[in-house]
Amino acid sequence: MRGKDVRLDQVSIRFGDSIAVQPLNLTIEAGEFFSILGPSGCGKTTILRTVSGFIEPTIGRVLIGGEDMAGKGPNERPTALIFQNLALFPLMSVAENVAFGLEARGVAKAERLKRAQELLELVALGGYGDKKPSDLSGGQRQRVAIARALAVEPSVLLLDEPLSALDLKLRQHMRAELRAIQKRVGITFIYITHDQGEALAMSDRVAVMSRGRLEQVAAPDTLYAEPATPFVATFVGEQNVIRGTLRRISNGAASVDTPLGPIEGREVGTPAIGAPVLVMVRPERMTLGATRDNSIPVTLKARHLEGPSVNLECVTGGQTLTVTLANGPAMRELPSDLVLGFGREDARVYAEGALAHG
Amino acid sequence: MASLFRAYGRGLGVLLLAIAALWILALIVVPLGAMIEQSLWWKDSKGDITLQIDRLYNDMATLQLDAAGETDAARKAGFEAQIAQKQALATELEAQETNPPKTYGLANFTRMSALHFYIFVRTIFYALMVTALALVVCYPMAYAVALASGPRKAIVLTVALIVPYAINELLRVYAWLMILDYRGVINGILAWLGMVDLDNRGWIPFLENPSAVFLAMIYTYVLFMVFPMVNTLETLDRNQIEAARDLGASSFRIHRRVIIPHAKPGIAVGCIMTFMLSAGSYSVPAIMTRGQGGDWFSQLVYRQFYESNNWNMGSAYAVSLLVVCTAFILIMMRLFGVGLRDIAK
Ligand SMILES: Nc1ncnc2c1ncn2[C@@H]1O[C@H](COP(=O)(O)OP(=O)(O)OP(=O)(O)O)[C@@H](O)[C@H]1O
Ligand SMILES: [Mg+2]
Numbered sequence: 001m002r003g004k005d006v007r008l009d010q011v012s013i014r015f016g017d018s019i020a021v022q023p024l025n026l027t028i029e030a031g032e033f034f035s036i037l038g039p040s041g042c043g044k045t046t047i048l049r050t051v052s053g054f055i056e057p058t059i060g061r062v063l064i065g066g067e068d069m070a071g072k073g074p075n076e077r078p079t080a081l082i083f084q085n086l087a088l089f090p091l092m093s094v095a096e097n098v099a100f101g102l103e104a105r106g107v108a109k110a111e112r113l114k115r116a117q118e119l120l121e122l123v124a125l126g127g128y129g130d131k132k133p134s135d136l137s138g139g140q141r142q143r144v145a146i147a148r149a150l151a152v153e154p155s156v157l158l159l160d161e162p163l164s165a166l167d168l169k170l171r172q173h174m175r176a177e178l179r180a181i182q183k184r185v186g187i188t189f190i191y192i193t194h195d196q197g198e199a200l201a202m203s204d205r206v207a208v209m210s211r212g213r214l215e216q217v218a219a220p221d222t223l224y225a226e227p228a229t230p231f232v233a234t235f236v237g238e239q240n241v242i243r244g245t246l247r248r249i250s251n252g253a254a255s256v257d258t259p260l261g262p263i264e265g266r267e268v269g270t271p272a273i274g275a276p277v278l279v280m281v282r283p284e285r286m287t288l289g290a291t292r293d294n295s296i297p298v299t300l301k302a303r304h305l306e307g308p309s310v311n312l313e314c315v316t317g318g319q320t321l322t323v324t325l326a327n328g329p330a331m332r333e334l335p336s337d338l339v340l341g342f343g344r345e346d347a348r349v350y351a352e353g354a355l356a357h358g
Numbered sequence: 359m360a361s362l363f364r365a366y367g368r369g370l371g372v373l374l375l376a377i378a379a380l381w382i383l384a385l386i387v388v389p390l391g392a393m394i395e396q397s398l399w400w401k402d403s404k405g406d407i408t409l410q411i412d413r414l415y416n417d418m419a420t421l422q423l424d425a426a427g428e429t430d431a432a433r434k435a436g437f438e439a440q441i442a443q444k445q446a447l448a449t450e451l452e453a454q455e456t457n458p459p460k461t462y463g464l465a466n467f468t469r470m471s472a473l474h475f476y477i478f479v480r481t482i483f484y485a486l487m488v489t490a491l492a493l494v495v496c497y498p499m500a501y502a503v504a505l506a507s508g509p510r511k512a513i514v515l516t517v518a519l520i521v522p523y524a525i526n527e528l529l530r531v532y533a534w535l536m537i538l539d540y541r542g543v544i545n546g547i548l549a550w551l552g553m554v555d556l557d558n559r560g561w562i563p564f565l566e567n568p569s570a571v572f573l574a575m576i577y578t579y580v581l582f583m584v585f586p587m588v589n590t591l592e593t594l595d596r597n598q599i600e601a602a603r604d605l606g607a608s609s610f611r612i613h614r615r616v617i618i619p620h621a622k623p624g625i626a627v628g629c630i631m632t633f634m635l636s637a638g639s640y641s642v643p644a645i646m647t648r649g650q651g652g653d654w655f656s657q658l659v660y661r662q663f664y665e666s667n668n669w670n671m672g673s674a675y676a677v678s679l680l681v682v683c684t685a686f687i688l689i690m691m692r693l694f695g696v697g698l699r700d701i702a703k
Contacts, residue, residue: 052604075606087597091619100615101605152605 003031003188004065004078004155006051011060013046020046022212023059028190028205030065030155033182035191035199038209039235039356044192045084047209048158051190052081064156075104080149084160086141088133094144095120095129101152119147123181139170146181156188163198175201196236200224208232210354226348228268233280233348235356240286240321242279246271246349254349259317264293265347276352281342283311283324291341296321300336314338393680397466397673401458407451414448466674474658474675481655482682484568485637492576492632493625496583500624501617503584504591505599523581531645534574538564538646571646571654575636582635583628590624591617626694634683655679 006028013021021043028034036044049055051062053074062069069077080101089097095116096103102112113129120126123143125136133141142162149157159178163171179202182189193199199206200220208215208223208231215235216228227233234241244258246267254267256279263279271277298314298321310331312323323340325331363371418441425437470478503519506512522530537543545561548554554561564570594617602612618625636642643654655675662672691697 054600054604074600074604075608079604081601081604083597083601085595085597087595087601089598089602089616092615100602100607103615104602104605104607104611148605 002155003186005030006156006188006190007061007063007066008047008051008057009061009063011047011050011057011062013043013050013055014058020212021050021057024214026207026214026217028188030188031186033179033189033191033202033204035193035203035206036209037193037196037199037206037235039194042209043212044194044209045160048081048160048190048192051156052079052158053077054081078155080152080154080157082145082149082157082159082162084162084164086145086162086165088141088144088148090133092132093129094125094131094133094136097133097144098129098147098151100148105152115151116147119151120144122150122184123147123177138166139174142166142174143177146178150181150185154187156190157182159189159191161192161194163193164195171198178202200236208235210235210356226268227280230278230280230350230353231356233350238283238322238324240281240283241355242281242319242321244277244279246273246275246277249273253344256349260296260319263347264344265349266345267349269351271349271351278350278352278355280348280350281346283322284309285346286321286323286340286342288323288325288338289341290339291343293344294342294347296340298338298340300334300338303331303334312338314340390680393673394677396670397677398464399460399462400466400670401460407455411448411451411455414444414451418444418448466670467678469671470675470678474655477653477658478655478675478678480652481637481679484572484654485633488572488575488579488636489629489633491572492579492583493629495576496580496587496628497625499580500584500587500591500621504588504594505596519581519584522577527578528641528645530578531574531642534570534577535565535645538570538573540565565646565648568652571643574646575639575642578639578642579632579635582631586627586631587621587624590621594620622694623696626690626696630687630690633686637679637683637686 006026008024008026010023010025011021012019012023036047038044046055050057051064053069053072053076056070064078074081089100092100095113098116098119099107099112102115103109107115117126117129120129123146125140125143125147128136128140128144133144136144145162146157162178163174166174175198178189178191191199191202200223203220205217205219206223207217210231216223216232218226218228223232223236227236230241233239242256242258242260242263244256244263246254247257247262248255249267249271252267254265254271254277256263256265256277258279265279296316298316300312301315301320302313304311304313305327306324308327310325310327312325312334314321314323321340362374365371366374421437421441421444425434425441428434428437499515499519503512503515506515535542539545540559540561540563541556542564544564545554545556548562549556598616598620599612602616607615638656639654640656640660644657644660647653656679659672659675659679662668662675666672
């Protein structure tokens with residue numbers, strides 16, 4: 001099995017009058033584990049169904065392995081889709097489920113059952129071929145769905161929130177499993193999720209979507225450290241958001257007037273001087289005690305013990321700031337008046353824009 | 359039963375059981391029992407009994423004449439004794455004639471004439487044909503209705519299916535009669551096109567062909583085939599269809615492997631209903647054939663009851679049909695691997 005690259009070229013999708021996907025360009029490399037991350041209703045499934053051929057783009061082209069997919073149905077594309085609800089065939093045995101794609105290709109029975117057995121072993125379900133899907137646990141059904149999709153030797157595997165039905169523990173286990181399977185078979189995975197932890201943990205690259213628009217496409221580290229928009233910044237990980245007005249920019253360094261006093265940060269994009277801006281600081285980037293760049297006096301309101309770390313909920317000027325610190329003896333007895341400090345590099349200054357949470 | 363008492367208490371439990379028993383008794387046991395009982399006996403009227411009585415009266419009249427002309431007292435008494443004896447015999451025979459003794463046995467079943475048996479087999483065959491044709495016609499319809507996207511389309515299709523059923527069954531059959539008659543709509547159109555000549559009776563005799571009955575029956579019973587299928591098809595997760603397509607299956611294979619297996623209970627119920635209705639239908643063949651196209655068995659049953667006035671024979675015929683229908687149900691359930699539980703759903 002060889003992975004193929006997938007390219008969306010100016011693709012836009014409408015349902016009647018509503019635009020589900022705004023025109024976007026996206027290239028997914030061959031053999032990549034690529035995630036599409038976004039809140040419910042942002043158009044993730046729509047994009048996946050467009051790649052698999054259930055939906056024709058209203059405008060634009062879908063290319064797989066350089067080949068234009070226009071006019072090709074789902075059964076003619078080198079893709080296999082794993083549905084949000086798995087859609088296993090309940091009346092067929094597990095082995096028949098896995099062999100179905102081969103049956104459709106006219107592979108002889110003995111041959112396809114042998115192949116199904118191999119695939120079931122690949123997903124560690126060797127002894128379950130004769131069972132019915134309803135006899136399996138959630139995680140096992142999940143793996144049957146993967147084996148069934150892999151049986152047709154797709155170049156691109158499309159997964160629509162396949163873990164959403166599982167409980168947390170199993171989900172974490174299946175993440176690792178999926179990643180391992182992808183490494184083993186080496187094909188392109190396009191993985192849809194609204195769970196940022198999932199996307200960050202598994203992917204080579206992640207695309208963040210909001211309301212039918214691509215916000216950012218980047219490797220997980222980059223996405224976390226250098227979110228490109230206020231939406232990405234607040235959707236991925238936690239943020240302290242401080243509203244202010246941009247006073248001065250020089251060389252990427254931005255000075256912002258805020259109700260909490262002046263803040264020095266890094267500009268992202270190009271906000272205009274005098275325009276309202278958003279300053280974003282991650283809780284774990286703040287420290288106790290004044291620093292050279294930024295110091296904000298606050299009142300400690302609550303302490304939330306997380307185990308290895310502690311979250312301090314502080315207030316100042318009617319705004320709540322959260323600091324995440326490594327747990328230690330010093331964290332047991334804290335005075336109620338604190339000073340929070342953070343570096344210029346840790347404060348990112350965005351032009352006003354939509355946030356992920358309200 | 360114990361759980362029933364526990365759930366409802368003794369008094370209410372007994373009441374519920376009594377109601378259920380009454381229900382079963384009134385709807386199943388009594389009518390069926392009466393029919394079966396009726397079919398198992400016959401009146402043992404030796405056909406010549408009336409003749410015998412007539413002969414006895416004739417004899418008596420002659421004897422009376424003889425007695426009247428006889429002067430010898432001894433011989434006269436002899437004649438009168440004979441008359442009295444014959445009178446007694448006649449009275450006995452008359453009693454037998456008005457209220458013949460019942461004889462129990464299977465003769466009503468075994469005495470079916472070869473012709474009637476042929477009609478019986480043919481009716482079963484026709485009913486199977488109607489069922490098969492209805493299945494072929496209705497499956498695509500049911501599929502379209504069940505998977506119609508958008509509520510509007512589904513409503514339109516459902517209404518289109520149900521509206522004809524607001525019209526009385528007889529009217530619908532007569533409508534088909536008018537369409538297929540010698541001077542009916544179709545022949546009219548053909549004549550207008552110059553393809554047949556009505557004036558010289560050159561029409562196409564649709565009604566003399568059993569397929570006219572098939573057509574009217576399918577039309578009459580479509581709903582009973584379509585609705586159970588729609589019901590099961592609606593519960594099919596469409597993602598399964600898409601998954602099958604995504605895995606490269608042709609439409610034919612998707613139907614054969616995914617959709618039809620899912621719809622099996624509905625198909626079984628639809629087939630059972632259509633078969634029973636068509637095998638037992640009286641009005642459709644009676645109206646459509648008008649005696650031109652060969653009887654259906656239901657018409658024979660009717661005649662046994664109301665023309666031959668032989669209720670015992672009629673019951674035996676009806677019971678035979680019932681047995682075949684029951685066998686059909688069992689075979690269908692076996693064939694489709696569905697239990698009563700699936701059908702009840
Ligand atoms: N067949 C359709 N007809 C009309 N509108 C649709 C259709 N499919 C999706 N939409 C709309 O397109 C938008 C995107 O839907 P989509 O299913 O792609 O969201 P999603 O990101 O997968 O959400 P979720 O995480 O809840 O699955 C939604 O507003 C939805 O209402
Ligand atoms: Mg979705």
